[in-house]
Amino acid sequence: xxxxxxxxxxxxxxWTFMEQFHAAMFVTREQSGALASRPMxxxxxxxEGLIYILTxxxxxxxxSVRAEPLALLTFADGKxxxxxxxxxxxxxxxxxxxxxxxxxxxxxxxxxxxxxxLCALVLHPQxxxxxxxxxxxxxxxxxxxxxxxxxxxxxxxHGQAQLS
Numbered sequence: 001x002x003x004x005x006x007x008x009x010x011x012x013x014x015w016t017f018m019e020q021f022h023a024a025m026f027v028t029r030e031q032s033g034a035l036a037s038r039p040m041x042x043x044x045x046x047x048e049g050l051i052y053i054l055t056x057x058x059x060x061x062x063x064s065v066r067a068e069p070l071a072l073l074t075f076a077d078g079k080x081x082x083x084x085x086x087x088x089x090x091x092x093x094x095x096x097x098x099x100x101x102x103x104x105x106x107x108x109x110x111x112x113x114x115x116x117x118l119c120a121l122v123l124h125p126q127x128x129x130x131x132x133x134x135x136x137x138x139x140x141x142x143x144x145x146x147x148x149x150x151x152x153x154x155x156x157x158h159g160q161a162q163l164s
Contacts, residue, residue, distance in 0.1 A: 010160055014128040015046035017080055022104075026053065026121075027072040028064035028088075036060065042073065042123075043100050049163070051086070051123040054097065054105050062090050062119055073123060081131040084163070086123040096120050125163035132158075 026040040038061055043052040051073065055061050065071065065088040075082040091097075094113070097120055101113040109115045 007162070010130070011128075011163065013132075014082065014084070014130055014163065015044070017082055017130055017132075018042070018051065018075060018084070018128075019044045019046060021075045021077070021082075023075075025074045026061060027074065028061060029068045029070070030060075030064060031067055036064065041104055043102070049125070051084075051125060052096075052100050053121040053123065054100060054108075055119060055121060056117045057090070057092065057119045058117065061121060065090050065121055071123070073125075079133060082128065083130075084123075084128040085126045087126060088124070089122045091120045091122050092118075093120070096122075127160065128163050129160040130158070 021044075022041060023039055024042045025037045027035055027037045030036050040053045040055070040061070043054070045052065053061070069088050071086050071088050073084045073086055075084075097118050098113045100120055106112070109118060
């Protein structure tokens with residue numbers, strides 16, 4: 001495969017994988033300089049090249065994004081692991097919030113999308129990396145054999161791509 005084909009394949013896989021997750025860890029930098037990670041429900045829109053997160057305007061996530069827009073979004077399910085560097089903005093656009101509204105959001109904000117405390121974090125993915133492997137006994141065996149033989153185990157596929 002050519003480098004361009006590999007890049008496009010990795011890019012496509014990243015978006016496909018991210019669309020399949022219902023939860024992610026959103027990592028931001030606090031004012032103190034410490035990193036903070038929070039579970040969030042991403043709304044992945046690969047056709048737009050964006051990821052959205054509904055939250056409240058006064059949430060720690062929104063405060064952190066206003067102070068430092070560079071963040072990280074990670075996904076994992078035991079077989080797939082994704083790390084995506086993002087540039088984030090806070091939007092209070094009511095039309096956008098209504099467009100993103102879903103049953104999961106309704107559970108957190110029963111007042112609905114017109115709740116004035118709601119905002120959307122708009123994540124602009126910059127780069128992404130994925131690792132895909134089989135989290136079974138075969139992976140453990142590969143690691144043990146690698147340790148005994150000195151050969152590096154191949155726990156699965158890895159790819160990375162520019163997303164912006």
